Amino acid sequence: MNPALSELQGLFPPGRLLTRPGELAPYASDALTAFRAQPLAVVLPESHEEVVEAVRWCVRHRIPYVARGSGTSLSGGSLPVEGGLVIGLNRMNRLLRLDPKERLAVVEPGFINLQVSQAAAPYGLYYAPDPSSQPVSTIGGNLAFNSGGAHCLKYGMTSNHVLAARVVLPDGQTVVLGSESLENTGPDWLGLFVGSEGLLGIVTEITLRLLPKPEAYHTVLAAYDALEKAGQAVAAVVASGLLPGAMEIMDALAIEAAEAAVQAGYPREARALLIVELEGEAPQVEAEARYLEEVIRQSGAYEVRVAQSQEERLKIWRGRKAAFSAVGRLSPDYLVQDGVVPRSKLGQALAEIENLSARYGLRVANVFHAGDGNLHPLILYNGRVAGELERAEALAGEILQLCVRLGGSITGEHGVGMEKKAYMPSMFTPEDLEAMQRIRQALDPLELANRGKMFPGDHPPHRPPSGPHPLEKAGVIARE
Numbered sequence: 001m002n003p004a005l006s007e008l009q010g011l012f013p014p015g016r017l018l019t020r021p022g023e024l025a026p027y028a029s030d031a032l033t034a035f036r037a038q039p040l041a042v043v044l045p046e047s048h049e050e051v052v053e054a055v056r057w058c059v060r061h062r063i064p065y066v067a068r069g070s071g072t073s074l075s076g077g078s079l080p081v082e083g084g085l086v087i088g089l090n091r092m093n094r095l096l097r098l099d100p101k102e103r104l105a106v107v108e109p110g111f112i113n114l115q116v117s118q119a120a121a122p123y124g125l126y127y128a129p130d131p132s133s134q135p136v137s138t139i140g141g142n143l144a145f146n147s148g149g150a151h152c153l154k155y156g157m158t159s160n161h162v163l164a165a166r167v168v169l170p171d172g173q174t175v176v177l178g179s180e181s182l183e184n185t186g187p188d189w190l191g192l193f194v195g196s197e198g199l200l201g202i203v204t205e206i207t208l209r210l211l212p213k214p215e216a217y218h219t220v221l222a223a224y225d226a227l228e229k230a231g232q233a234v235a236a237v238v239a240s241g242l243l244p245g246a247m248e249i250m251d252a253l254a255i256e257a258a259e260a261a262v263q264a265g266y267p268r269e270a271r272a273l274l275i276v277e278l279e280g281e282a283p284q285v286e287a288e289a290r291y292l293e294e295v296i297r298q299s300g301a302y303e304v305r306v307a308q309s310q311e312e313r314l315k316i317w318r319g320r321k322a323a324f325s326a327v328g329r330l331s332p333d334y335l336v337q338d339g340v341v342p343r344s345k346l347g348q349a350l351a352e353i354e355n356l357s358a359r360y361g362l363r364v365a366n367v368f369h370a371g372d373g374n375l376h377p378l379i380l381y382n383g384r385v386a387g388e389l390e391r392a393e394a395l396a397g398e399i400l401q402l403c404v405r406l407g408g409s410i411t412g413e414h415g416v417g418m419e420k421k422a423y424m425p426s427m428f429t430p431e432d433l434e435a436m437q438r439i440r441q442a443l444d445p446l447e448l449a450n451r452g453k454m455f456p457g458d459h460p461p462h463r464p465p466s467g468p469h470p471l472e473k474a475g476v477i478a479r480e
């Protein structure tokens with residue numbers, strides 16, 4: 001047996017070290033199934049110390065590695081490096097502490113997003129970032145991708161809700177970034193780490209902020225006969241000065257898919273639906289609701305429904321949350337894009353995406369966080385038809401270029417990963433990219449952590465420096 005693997009056997013017991021092809025298959029891809037790679041092995045640590053051991057083994061043997069939560073990345077972020085190690089963190093899934101007085105929770109990285117709110121509910125608290133994948137995605141993955149969700153319009157992304165993180169750096173050293181205090185000293189190292197897509201280290205313990213649950217909600221479902229009108233309505237709500245908890249748009253294809261999956265009772269003939277939710281203290285929500293009604297009426301909605309009960313509210317959200325995966329019912333394959341445009345350009349962007357869809361002859365479903373200008377076009381294709389995947393990728397590329405041209409960004413929340421690294425130069429200058437690389441190189445001179453992701457070009461994009469690794473110099477590891 002490969003001597004490096006037999007050493008790994010000494011670190012991880014059978015059942016937590018996977019090497020057989022059948023065991024590795026579920027790890028060969030993430031939710032972006034167009035990419036696949038075969039890792040050498042998967043380890044399933046159960047403690048911080050075991051993560052340190054795994055990382056040090058990788059450094060000793062110069063083996064690239066990828067941290068993995070639930071593998072729901074839509075940009076190939078948790079795709080393994082061919083022949084590398086996958087460090088699966090799902091077994092580190094404990095709630096370590098919940099402090100209702102300080103309104104915080106301390107969790108291991110494999111703890112599931114939705115479970116944070118479930119654990120906090122008896123204290124009238126919840127965890128605000130709510131990606132649609134929240135029943136399955138992990139807090140470690142959310143932190144690495146700075147994930148967002150429908151309610152991030154009002155409350156911000158994951159980065160606004162993480163207070164501290166215990167991190168195993170790419171050389172195997174442990175650091176704690178941030179603290180339980182809301183006011184930290186010195187540079188915002190935690191801010192640098194959140195959203196670094198597994199390139200700067202593996203988080204093994206995370207301190208999260210909890211918020212009091214809103215006292216009241218007012219949820220409106222507005223139907224439009226044109227997608228562009230729904231986009232313009234979002235700009236009108238923002239311009240009115242209201243700050244809803246969430247504003248989401250679904251187009252005709254997304255409505256069809258959601259209805260088929262969960263029968264949310266949406267108006268099936270609508271070309272677009274806008275969901276707007278106000279939340280907060282009851283008198284404030286009541287006053288805002290009257291104002292919102294006026295804005296929506298003027299926006300050209302042909303039907304407006306207001307949820308009259310918590311049950312009706314949840315039904316509206318059930319459709320929206322299911323829409324993403326439900327699109328799988330309409331087509332054997334689809335690519336999910338994630339780009340951002342200024343909210344004032346939403347109508348224009350949606351109209352241009354419709355034109356692109358017609359030009360490429362591929363259907364595009366839109367279901368997205370409209371309040372943030374965060375588009376999620378889902379490009380439907382059939383992978384078994386020669387050339388369709390390539391056409392879908394080219395269309396996806398045009399949508400990203402459109403976002404940049406309109407003054408937005410190539411990703412809102414799904415990260416760069418494998419999928420979008422080629423587009424980084426359209427947003428950043430060579431100097432910007434070089435500065436990012438220098439930070440990465442300072443922490444990971446061998447470029448082992450999530451190698452091949454985020455930065456354009458062939459890896460290693462920079463030649464690893466020759467000479468001993470800092471850990472070798474310190475006598476912590478020995479060269480093979």
Ligand SMILES: Cc1cc2nc3c(=O)[nH]c(=O)nc-3n(C[C@H](O)[C@H](O)[C@H](O)COP(=O)(O)OP(=O)(O)OC[C@H]3O[C@@H](n4cnc5c(N)ncnc54)[C@H](O)[C@@H]3O)c2cc1C
Nearest residue numbers: 069070071072073077131132133138140141144148198203
């Ligand atoms: C149906 C569906 C809906 C989705 N909806 C949303 C949405 O609304 N908003 C949104 O933001 N995303 C959404 N996503 C994308 C995805 O769920 C998020 O990116 C999520 O945060 C990934 O979590 P995960 O546990 O699956 O992480 P993985 O996919 O396993 O990993 C994601 C990245 O994090 C890194 N990573 C994982 N764990 C750690 C760790 N402990 N330390 C350091 N790095 C780590 C990985 O290396 C990888 O780069 C959706 C995905 C699907 C399939």
